Amino acid sequence: MSATRTARLERSLLLFPLPLLLVVFYLLPFFGVVSWSFTLPETGFGQYQRIATDPAIHDMLLRTLRLCLTVSLLALVIGYLLAYCWVFSPPFWQRMVEICVFIPFWISVLVRAFGWLIALRSNGVVNDSLLSLGWIDHPLQLTRNELGVVIGMLHFMIPYALFPLLSSMRQLDQRVLLASRGLGAGALRTFWQVLLPQTLPGLLGASSWSSCSAWASSSPRCCWAAGRR
Structure with missing residues (x-):
């Protein structure tokens, strides 16, 4: 004892x-x-x-909540697709996903924020590329508005959604998916009844992590929406 x-x-x-x-x-x-x-x-x-x-504070809180929910939902969808591709792809493409997603973590938050601000401006690389391809006739307004904030924040939040989803995807038994398809279940039914339930813990963790991070990322939002009332 x-x-x-x-x-x-x-x-x-x-x-x-x-x-x-x-x-x-x-x-x-x-x-x-x-x-x-x-x-x-x-x-x-x-x-x-x-x-x-104060109505101004109410409007600010509602707008922030709408932005955070939009970014979190998009980050979950993109993160889920990336995690699925990572797990079921050859090693070469796994490394490519890791490079594209993880390397930005080595760069300062403000540097990435100003980088997106430069890329999305009227004469930035995004508008120049769209103009050269003939997809648009005039530069799009991608900064100082909610669209620019969503694009920039989405780049920040995807890794936070991807990490928990990768953890769940790695524990997934691929033989269960093959058995489901072999028994006649379609891709959609296999997703809803087999894949989604097994990855639900990672999805819940990704949603909480990405939503909290989106709500707390005030500095990048100030950079992308500066000057907007």
């Missing part, structure tokens, strides 16, 4: 630094910010009253 208690004590001591770090670097700053909301610039509930009554 003494050995069991000693082992439990050792495990508790090993785990103790983690909750301590959470309390010091997360809970204390969080409650500090909450207390400031009731005291700055003056004591009371004025800040929350303004949030509840």
